[in-house]
Amino acid sequence: MDQEIDSFISFKLGEEYFAISVSQVLNILQLVQITKVPTAPDYMKGVINLRGTVLPIIDIRMKFGMDPIQYQRDTVILVLNVIIENEKVDAGILVDSVKEVFEIKKDEIMPPPGIGSKYKSKFIEGIYKMSDEKFVMLLDIDKIFSSDEVVMLKESVDSEESATAKEIE
């Protein structure tokens, strides 16, 4: 093989497309009842029972600074295996809908945009242009989970401040 090929799974948050490497996705679940954990930050929706283990569920929309998720027919949980502080942890993220699995050659991935982008480039591995001309953002999910802050960049100073403010609360 000349080129390294990686598979990604794409999903929708609002009107935007994101993708995560399939090597980090363990499972796709239908929405079930989530037990809320009081005193936790709002984007941490709670826990569910995944075949006898307790799985934390994250509202990734809120983590990205979007509105909280509205549960709909297409809402699913992506079960991910992420590395937080050198430790493997399973966690679920709520997404509006799952689109497809697709293969990308390494050199087709464009570097994350610099200034002027909506999301912090350190959380984005790259950008890929789909066949239908839509752009999909390939996420570095480990970094997203390791960070306590809200991921959105728009006004980075503000969001960082509000994240710290939240902690003090």
Added chain:
Amino acid sequence: MDNFQSKFLEEASDLINQLEQALLTLEQDTNNPELVDSIFRIMHSLKGGGGMFGFENISNYTHKMENMYDLVRQKKLKVTREMLDVTFESADHITSMLNDDGSKAAEIAANEAILNKRIDALLNGDSETEAIAATTNVQTADANAEGVQSFYIKVKPYERIQQNGTNPFFLIDELSGLGKNKTNIFYSAIPDFENFVFDETYVYWEMILATDKGEDAIKDVFIFVEDDCEVTIQKIADADIFPMEGIEPLLVCRHDFPFDLEKIKSLANAITALEKAKQEKAAKEADAGDEHIKKFTKESSISGIRVASEKIDQLMNLVSELITTQAGLNLYADNHKDNELTRITESLENISRQLRDTAFSITLIPIDYLVVRFRRLVRDLSREVGKEIIFDARGAETELDKTLIEGLSEPLMHILRNSIDHGIETAEERTAKGKPPEGKIILQAYYSGSQVVIAVTDDGKGMDLDKIRSKAIDRGLINPDEQLSEKEILDLIFLPGFSTSDKVTNISGRGVGMDVVKRKISDIRGTVSVSTEKDEGTTITIKLPLTLSIIDGMLVRISDTDYIIPLSVIDTIFAVEHSKIEKSFNNIINIEGVQYPFYYLRDEFQIEGEKPEREEIIMVKYDDKKIGIVVDHITGEYQAVLKPLGKLYRQQDVFSGASILGDGTVALVLDTHKVINQFTKYNDN
């Protein structure tokens, strides 16, 4: 590191553990040949394993130790204090070689050079240190090791044995050379003349043999004919049976009549047992202090299998899942009034419960596992500070969950350090106070209800309440005019940054204090308390739950979420009108004439929604107070399998975990102690 190497590492650390235990026992009974043997064997195993798995340095080093103990075995060398010291240090040395990732090579080499020099000195016998006086029970042990044993041997040559050039009768000759014997020959299998083949053997025999050469010598006789005959060797007794009274008539040789082996055995056993009892009585009278030795020998004979701890974790997970599924089945059966289903569910539940109990018992480890390390610690530290200290462990067979054992090691170590360094006085001080010169530390473990209690008691100088008080005032922990009870003063030592010792030593004054002990213990859901008496000593008591993974709890509900409160903290439960809570002032409620502070969990957890008219207030124990926790509704008792909430929820420490309910939803397990702490702090701010 490959799999084999890590296996060896695991095995080696076990061996070193055994080595330390054997050494500590040998220290008290320096002439016990069994202990010397077992040390020799451990060195031998380390040498073999080290060579095989690429730890050449360990192999080389243990080779020298093995040689030294071989000389002791052969009685060419006496066990000296220096020898024990060198071996103890060698155990440490081997451990550091095992754990070294190459970064400490120079340090290790230097250490090895020093140790080598000391070993050489020991081997050359020019060591100045005097031999430790022999204890009295040497002779009996020696007599046993070299004693005559009696064996029953039955040899049934195959017909073809002579075709290999073996004359089976030479075997009898050779056996006769080992000791006194009686032989019985069986001719009954010789066929008729027509069927007789000249070079086939039809004769077999049995023999009673008394020899001091041991079973191996007998086996050696048959080494070349193993494949040509059937040999049975049985030990009859650990003594020469020929001179025994009444045995002679049983040993009469009558061809084709087998020895009455059962009779011989039982008679021999009875006589040796009698003999042994006599000896033991004499030995006991001579020396009552050899309990450790017996225990050591006993333990090495306990059989078991090694199982990787991940496998046990896996088993526990499966059992937990089974319990959860069972709860679901129970719920389903309750809702479908089907007799057959109910019957099957009940019998399945019975099995699940038994399986759960068995599986949980597998995860339990006796505290003895830690005690070995502590003996070593006390020995080394007491020498370092120049105090004579006796360490006594009682109830070491008490079993605890392995995760608890792991969590206990450090705090207990710290408590022991404190006792040795600060608690126990020097021999002179003790004599002046009229106490025996050697101090005593007792570690006691026992079950109490659903808890395990571990108490460390020393007979040292005790804690000075006034000193603690003034120190606390110095540190600004309390106000000078604050009135405190004795218990409250003692609790001050658990506050962060409190240390009563005026000088910092390298033993216990490492900047960590009792606050760390307390934190570590509460990490494993335990509590720690202290009591002390001036000049009498100090006792530190640790109380732990029996297991970490299953708790008896009360299932309660707030809004649409289930919570579990451990039964062990619940005192009483009252129903209460919501209006009464609304009207209460400063979170104090009056129930049956008593004022209780309470926390309204709905508000503390910021749970929205309509509040019920009648609520339940659960009085939980908080130290020696009772504090109310208000919930919507009580569902009932529930046996909860505790699951961790995971790394992402590590900030939410008011929950000690979660549990999966019968219907598959998740309930959160409340740590009421932390709930009260957190919301008290929060409200104070």
